[in-house]
Amino acid sequence: MEFVDYYKVMGLEDDASADDIKRAYRKLARKYHPDVSKEEGSEARFKEVGEAYNVLKDPERRREYDELKQYQASGGGGFQPPPGWHSRESINPEDFAGAGGADFSDFFEQIFGSRFRQQGTAHTEQHFDARGQDIHSSLPISIHDAFKGATVELSLSTPTMHESGSIRNEQKKLKVKVPAGVTNGQKIRLRGQGGPGVGKGAAGDLYIEIQIREDDRFHLDGKDVSVSVPVTPWEAALGASIEVPTLDGAVKMTIPANATQGQRLRLKGRGLPGKVPGDQYAILSVIVPKAVTEEQKQAYQAMSELWSLDPRANDGGKS
Amino acid sequence: MRPTSDQEVSGMKVEVLESDRVYTLTEVCRICQIDENGVQKLVDYGVVVYEPSDEARFRQSQLDRLLRARRLQEDLELNHAGVALALDLLDTIARLKRDIALLKR
Numbered sequence: 001m002e003f004v005d006y007y008k009v010m011g012l013e014d015d016a017s018a019d020d021i022k023r024a025y026r027k028l029a030r031k032y033h034p035d036v037s038k039e040e041g042s043e044a045r046f047k048e049v050g051e052a053y054n055v056l057k058d059p060e061r062r063r064e065y066d067e068l069k070q071y072q073a074s075g076g077g078g079f080q081p082p083p084g085w086h087s088r089e090s091i092n093p094e095d096f097a098g099a100g101g102a103d104f105s106d107f108f109e110q111i112f113g114s115r116f117r118q119q120g121t122a123h124t125e126q127h128f129d130a131r132g133q134d135i136h137s138s139l140p141i142s143i144h145d146a147f148k149g150a151t152v153e154l155s156l157s158t159p160t161m162h163e164s165g166s167i168r169n170e171q172k173k174l175k176v177k178v179p180a181g182v183t184n185g186q187k188i189r190l191r192g193q194g195g196p197g198v199g200k201g202a203a204g205d206l207y208i209e210i211q212i213r214e215d216d217r218f219h220l221d222g223k224d225v226s227v228s229v230p231v232t233p234w235e236a237a238l239g240a241s242i243e244v245p246t247l248d249g250a251v252k253m254t255i256p257a258n259a260t261q262g263q264r265l266r267l268k269g270r271g272l273p274g275k276v277p278g279d280q281y282a283i284l285s286v287i288v289p290k291a292v293t294e295e296q297k298q299a300y301q302a303m304s305e306l307w308s309l310d311p312r313a314n315d316g317g318k319s
Numbered sequence: 320m321r322p323t324s325d326q327e328v329s330g331m332k333v334e335v336l337e338s339d340r341v342y343t344l345t346e347v348c349r350i351c352q353i354d355e356n357g358v359q360k361l362v363d364y365g366v367v368v369y370e371p372s373d374e375a376r377f378r379q380s381q382l383d384r385l386l387r388a389r390r391l392q393e394d395l396e397l398n399h400a401g402v403a404l405a406l407d408l409l410d411t412i413a414r415l416k417r418d419i420a421l422l423k424r
Binding site: 209227 | 388420
């Protein structure tokens with residue numbers, strides 16, 4: 001097991017004051033909170049920071065951690081707590097509320113875990129009926145997976161019942177088959193994959209919210225997909241048959257004559273599949289060619305004479 | 320709950336839920352681990368809205384928002400006004416990002 005340097009995790013010096021620690025946590029929590037940051041890895045970072053803070057904010061826990069850190073520095077390679085190591089203190093799971101709560105690294109479990117396990121998390125059940133807790137989680141997938149459907153691995157920490165009857169959180173990996181045509185924010189449910197029931201109560205359900213990642217090329221609005229398609233002025237003016245990318249590969253599309261910049265052309269049924277499949281919109285983006293050679297400049301000159309166009313004729317700002 | 324399609328996956332049933340599911344206040348309280356007053360507070364601050372036809376029900380999208388609000392409140396020590404502002408700003412940012420992505424194409 002690797003020793004985790006909680007000071008480094010929070011970007012702090014070893015002699016940081018309690019105020020420094022609090023300030024660093026607040027700043028990092030805002031930055032990496034999974035509800036705020038959609039960047040990849042922010043959730044893992046948030047959990048890491050939360051764990052570090054929960055150790056360093058408590059003077060007693062911090063002292064214990066510092067001792068271990070010194071012990072670690074004297075050894076080498078992987079980390080094992082000293083023989084006979086026990087945390088002198090029991091951790092209140094209430095301290096670990098929130099998204100990063102009750103979801104610790106192996107390293108943390110090894111140091112502070114034993115008491116915490118005995119305590120379990122059964123307290124969360126007592127107000128409610130005996131049915132297991134429903135668990136809500138989210139699953140980021142690509143737009144291509146949303147289109148084709150995919151089996152995606154989801155790892156989450158779920159309360160698990162043990163032989164002793166205690167309930168503790170365990171890291172669990174589930175293979176989730178995401179059906180083709182799911183939309184962003186859609187929920188899927190896995191029955192019985194939530195928290196265990198108490199007594200004869202049934203297990204809770206696992207709800208997964210699908211999060212479709214931003215794609216460089218395809219943009220989603222519900223089941224509809226839009227793609228920007230660059231065209232030349234002559235393709236736009238004269239009409240053309242061109243190839244455009246869809247989630248199902250390139251297809252031929254006809255551009256009508258006198259198409260305009262920003263015009264949306266619909267490819268019916270080429271969006272995300274479903275009972276009512278979405279459409280794809282090709283948004284035309286007219287590329288203005290540079291006049292470099294003499295002939296090209298002449299061509300532009302000829303155009304200016306042919307059209308005598310004033311695109312700012314209706315411009316209110318004109319003097 | 321009305322699943323729109325079921326698929327058997329290695330013994331596990333995956334159900335796709337309709338996004339217009341409506342939850343009772345009791346369900347919402349249980350899922351969010353919050354009492355009725357807490358929910359009402361977030362309604363008062365405009366974080367979530369009740370189903371227009373029914374004063375004690377919430378649509379799926381509102382439940383999702385409530386869960387987000389709760390996480391932000393706990394993790395970032397936000398008060399009600401703060402969380403309302405944060406969610407509004409996050410919505411705005413998401414919308415602007417979408418617009419920018421489209422304009423960039």
